[in-house]
Amino acid sequence: MLERLELEAFLTLAEELHFGRTAERLCVTTSRISQTIRKLERRIGAPLFERNSRIVRLTPLGKQLRDELRPAYDQISASIIAASKGSRVKQAITAGFTAPWCGNLIVRAADAFRIRYPHAVVDIEEIQLIDPLGRMRSGAVDLQLTEFPIVEPDITTGSIIFSEPRGLMVPEGHPFAVRESVSMEDLADATLVTIADELVPRYWMDYYFPRRTPSGRPIPQGPATNFWPEVLVHVSQGIGVSTVALRAADFHARPHMVFVPVHDAPPIDYGLMWPAAGRNPLVEPFLATIAEAAVSR
Structure with a gap:
């Protein structure tokens, strides 16, 4: 009979193939996951995962066990949820x-x-x-x-x-609009439209709306908006530029606005x-x- 943690640790690790992420999802330590998997493998008498410093992957036996356990586990979970509705x-x-x-x-x-x-x-x-x-x-x-x-x-x-590549949203007439890409240093030569930061962690703002370039040059700060549509309006009207996921072009494209890749941004x-x-x-x-x-x- 499998213990609950053994079952959940095995199925989660089979999905994530990463001990750290498995531990995060189950809210336990990484060492606890490692110990649980080793204990399960000792009980079965064969390895369920191949693992080294670079990869974690299922053995053929591990794949077989996963395929047999997953449907039953999902059914049990569904039954518990249904029973608990009361x-x-x-x-x-x-x-x-x-x-x-x-x-x-x-x-x-x-x-x-x-x-x-x-x-x-x-x-x-x-x-x-x-x-x-x-x-x-x-x-x-x-x-x-x-x-x-x-x-x-x-x-x-x-x-x-x-993850999504980072870009810069710029007005059509801006010098950056005709470039194939820009750099984080280029932000010193533009006005950055940001969002109001009273309720936003400082580290988060620095990551997405930096106040200085990597070399330390100040980045001019433009309007601090309260809603994303305001950012779009300010940029389209030529008031400034704003950092954005490049994928935003599929959702927020509008006349007189261009999305330019930032080639050196994380x-x-x-x-x-x-x-x-x-x-x-x-x-x-x-x-x-x-x-x-x-x-x-």
């Missing part, structure tokens, strides 16, 4: 997103989750960048797909789900976060569903 009250989870491409992924995951767990209610909410943590801290949102980095003592972060990483305490029991299965939906993204 008094005809459905369990619910609210998932937040900050960018349209994150929202698309959340919607696909929610559709799959509702099929897998028909007794669960999934609500979806757009989160404003000027207050990226407030809805979670108030308890209104259980899970959020958002721009990293997020380093907060009361919030747990999972693995990076996907990518924008998108990951999941949830409250460190009082976690909704639906968070764990929803995390797995999002990971599956991201594969086909």
Whole structure:
């Protein structure tokens, strides 16, 4: 008989193929996952994973065990959720997103989750960048797909789900508009339209709306907006430029505005976060569903 942690550790590691991310999802230490997998392998009498300093992958026996256990585990999880609804009250989870491409992924995951767990209610909410943590801290949102980095003592972060190249949104007549790409140093020669930062961590603002270039040159700061549409208006009217994921061109393109790659900027990483305490029991299965939906993204 498998213990619960053995089962969850094995199936999660089989999905993530990374001990650190597995530990994050199960809210235990990496060493605990390693010990649990070793204990399971000793009981079975054969290795389930091949692992070294660079890779983790399933052995043929591990693949067989995963394929046999996953359907049964999903059914058990669904039954537990259904049984816990009690008094005809459905369990619910609210998932937040900050960018349209994150929202698309959340919607696909929610559709799959509702099929897998028909007794669960999934609500979806757009989160404003000027207050990226407030809805979670108030308890209104259980899970959020958002721009990293997020380093907060009361919030747990999972693995990076996907990354997008960074770009610069510039007005059509701007000198940058005719370039194939720009650099972070070039920001010293432009006015950067930003967002209001009263409720945004300073480290997050410095990562996306820096005040200095890598060499230390000051970056002129333009209007601090309260909503993303205001950024689009300021840029399209020639007031300044703004950093953005290049993928935004598919959603926010408009006349007189150009999206230019920033060739030396780190990518924008998108990951999941949830409250460190009082976690909704639906968070764990929803995390797995999002990971599956991201594969086909």
